[in-house]
Amino acid sequence: MTREITLSQAVNEAIAEEMRRDETVLLIGEDVAEAGTPFKVLSGLVEEFGTERVIDTPIAEPGFMGIAVGAAMTGSRPIVDLMFGDFLYLVMDQLCNQAAKTHYMSGGKLNVPLVLRTNLGATRRSAAQHSQSLHALVAHIPGLKLAMPSSAYEAKGLLKAAVRDDNPVVIFEDKLMYQDKAPVPEEEYVLALGEAAILREGSEVTLIGTSSMRQVCERAAEILEGDGIGAEVVDPRTLVPLDERTILGSVRKTSRAIVVDEGHQNFGVTAEIAARISEKAFYHLDAPVIRMGAMDVPVPFSPALEDLTVPTAEGVAANARAIVRGVPVHAP
Amino acid sequence: MPHEVRMPQLGMVQDSGVIVAWLKRNGDPVRAGDPVFEVETDKATMEVEAAADGYLSGVTAAEGDDVPVGGLIAMIVEDEGDVEAAGTGASVAEPVPAPGAHAASRPDPGPERQETPALAERAMPEPVAAGRVLASPKARRLATERGIDLHLLRAQGIAEPIHVADLDAAIAVGGNSALSAVVDPTDFDELLDRSRTADRTRLLASFAAGAWRATFDASSVSVAIRGLDGSLEIVANPDRGGVGDPESPVLTLVDLCGTRIHRYASARDGLTLCVARSAAGYDLLLAFAEARLPLSNAVALVENIAARIENPLLQLL
Numbered sequence: 001m002t003r004e005i006t007l008s009q010a011v012n013e014a015i016a017e018e019m020r021r022d023e024t025v026l027l028i029g030e031d032v033a034e035a036g037t038p039f040k041v042l043s044g045l046v047e048e049f050g051t052e053r054v055i056d057t058p059i060a061e062p063g064f065m066g067i068a069v070g071a072a073m074t075g076s077r078p079i080v081d082l083m084f085g086d087f088l089y090l091v092m093d094q095l096c097n098q099a100a101k102t103h104y105m106s107g108g109k110l111n112v113p114l115v116l117r118t119n120l121g122a123t124r125r126s127a128a129q130h131s132q133s134l135h136a137l138v139a140h141i142p143g144l145k146l147a148m149p150s151s152a153y154e155a156k157g158l159l160k161a162a163v164r165d166d167n168p169v170v171i172f173e174d175k176l177m178y179q180d181k182a183p184v185p186e187e188e189y190v191l192a193l194g195e196a197a198i199l200r201e202g203s204e205v206t207l208i209g210t211s212s213m214r215q216v217c218e219r220a221a222e223i224l225e226g227d228g229i230g231a232e233v234v235d236p237r238t239l240v241p242l243d244e245r246t247i248l249g250s251v252r253k254t255s256r257a258i259v260v261d262e263g264h265q266n267f268g269v270t271a272e273i274a275a276r277i278s279e280k281a282f283y284h285l286d287a288p289v290i291r292m293g294a295m296d297v298p299v300p301f302s303p304a305l306e307d308l309t310v311p312t313a314e315g316v317a318a319n320a321r322a323i324v325r326g327v328p329v330h331a332p
Numbered sequence: 333m334p335h336e337v338r339m340p341q342l343g344m345v346q347d348s349g350v351i352v353a354w355l356k357r358n359g360d361p362v363r364a365g366d367p368v369f370e371v372e373t374d375k376a377t378m379e380v381e382a383a384a385d386g387y388l389s390g391v392t393a394a395e396g397d398d399v400p401v402g403g404l405i406a407m408i409v410e411d412e413g414d415v416e417a418a419g420t421g422a423s424v425a426e427p428v429p430a431p432g433a434h435a436a437s438r439p440d441p442g443p444e445r446q447e448t449p450a451l452a453e454r455a456m457p458e459p460v461a462a463g464r465v466l467a468s469p470k471a472r473r474l475a476t477e478r479g480i481d482l483h484l485l486r487a488q489g490i491a492e493p494i495h496v497a498d499l500d501a502a503i504a505v506g507g508n509s510a511l512s513a514v515v516d517p518t519d520f521d522e523l524l525d526r527s528r529t530a531d532r533t534r535l536l537a538s539f540a541a542g543a544w545r546a547t548f549d550a551s552s553v554s555v556a557i558r559g560l561d562g563s564l565e566i567v568a569n570p571d572r573g574g575v576g577d578p579e580s581p582v583l584t585l586v587d588l589c590g591t592r593i594h595r596y597a598s599a600r601d602g603l604t605l606c607v608a609r610s611a612a613g614y615d616l617l618l619a620f621a622e623a624r625l626p627l628s629n630a631v632a633l634v635e636n637i638a639a640r641i642e643n644p645l646l647q648l649l
Contacts (some may be wrong), residue, residue, distance in 0.1 A: 255468075255470050282469045283469050283470060283473045284469075285468060285469045285470055286468040286469075286471060286495050286496045287495070318347075326493075326497060326498075327400065328402075328493065331338075331402045332466050332492070332493055
């Protein structure tokens with residue numbers, strides 16, 4: 001049986017189910033208890049699990065991240081709530097130098113089964129310090145896994161997988177999608193980390209979209225269908241590990257690819273995926289692989305300007321149309 | 333150094349511009365800063381200035397043409413003697429021989445979309461005339477596998493970069509040239525007699541595929557089998573048990589043995605191998621376009637197929 005629930009409810013269910021299943025799972029962060037986070041994702045959890053396992057902290061990200069890394073090394077399975085993805089800069093040492101490297105540097109004697117939940121996404125009118133999509137920073141560091149749920153279904157299944165993983169896993173939810181509903185099974189399920197999903201089949205161009213850019217790609221595919229162009233939509237679901245097999249298989253079939261992600265385009269997720277396609281499916285490409293990331297500027301506060309910085313379905317469709325018709329997007 | 337005149341991008345979302353008027357004619361002297369032509373975008377009409385001193389040459393877009401941003405429309409050359417006639421540079425003004433190919437090989441994009449791809453394709457920026465042909469990696473690979481010379485496609489006026497659809501178009505153009513050979517039938521007939529299950533047409537398809545693979549070093553070879561009833565079957569790697577997904581066929585086989593007909597090469601089939609049986613033996617006929625399959629390649633292919641029919645053991649080696 002499935003029902004439609006919001007992404008926020010899906011995350012809440014995943015955490016509650018995992019905390020019921022395993023008493024070593026705990027929740028830590030700012031406003032995670034009574035307040036239930038600014039996005040009301042965690043409402044009701046402190047009532048069920050108490051303040052021993054749902055731990056409100058002061059505004060001190062490096063502090064609670066460090067506590068969580070230590071707790072993970074010594075038998076707990078903490079889920080850290082980082083209120084905004086933009087605060088990632090504050091916990092980089094705890095995350096990248098400690099959590100990511102402890103298993104390796106202890107010769108496998110210590111595990112850090114930690115989940116860092118945070119968010120990304122612009123167009124919420126939150127200005128440059130609360131609108132960034134910084135997941136590429138995480139993807140760059142060996143030892144960290146990275147999940148990018150694209151709807152309530154993925155949000156629940158990937159979070160449960162992350163809690164059960166013995167390595168540090170970072171999950172970025174799109175903060176504009178918390179109220180978006182999607183069909184989610186009533187019965188328990190866990191999604192594998194490292195398995196992409198083909199959401200729509202097509203033969204002329206592959207649109208690879210992470211997080212909410214999956215929806216952008218799906219809308220672009222609908223526009224393209226009206227033009228008689230068949231677009232395949234692939235959601236990688238996790239960027240580390242990355243399901244190259246599914247992505248490359250799709251591109252070998254369609255000969256063309258557009259990679260869409262809301263992180264900055266320069267040196268970003270789109271660049272990495274595009275490079276892998278160019279390296280590994282080179283002889284199957286009939287057009288250059290196109291990257292579409294967020295504009296390389298601080299996210300503007302002006303709504304009109306902010307909206308211009310994020311890839312749109314119309315923009316994806318326009319690029320797809322060009323490469324399918326053999327029109328160079330960049331002059332040869 | 334000659335200077336390229338391209339359609340400028342005058343608006344953020346502009347993807348093409350209409351040439352309203354040429355303010356200089358082909359061959360006219362121009363100075364840097366002189367207005368050369370007037371362009372209309374969806375927002376405004378603007379004059380575009382020359383970026384260098386020289387003579388306007390090889391104008392390829394006419395007034396009223398809608399040219400994509402970046403499209404080459406003329407050159408400015410230093411010497412008056414280097415001026416080329418209008419319409420000789422980029423292939424904007426004159427349709428190239430195979431511009432309809434894209435439309436033909438894809439689903440109909442609908443009436444309102446008809447014009448855009450055709451204009452965009454014929455206004456593709458023209459690369460330098462000599463040297464490496466611009467082609468997508470897949471087009472280059474398939475051209476090698478199918479024995480198509482990209483330089484000859486360029487010489488035919490197909491706009492670069494060359495994409496897979498251009499190769500398909502090249503194949504679809506069919507052949508005006510023909511090569512024929514008569515092959516001693518003894519061993520092949522014996523093979524057919526000995527085996528109750530052998531299907532002559534399938535065997536011929538596998539010989540053709542084997543010959544193609546050997547001649548062009550191709551990895552995957554699909555062959556189309558055309559029947560006189562109009563039927564068309566595409567077989568992937570017939571020389572390897574039909575394993576793999578059928579792709580665009582490298583050639584079309586028409587098995588005419590048992591009929592009085594000795595040639596049927598349909599224009600829609602492109603490169604076609606007809607096999608007929610006469611008193612003298614098996615008559616092979618390859619219909620091909622020399623622009624796509626150079627004569628030397630066609631000869632090598634026919635020789636290889638003939639050798640296999642003459643001595644079927646070759647197919648096993």
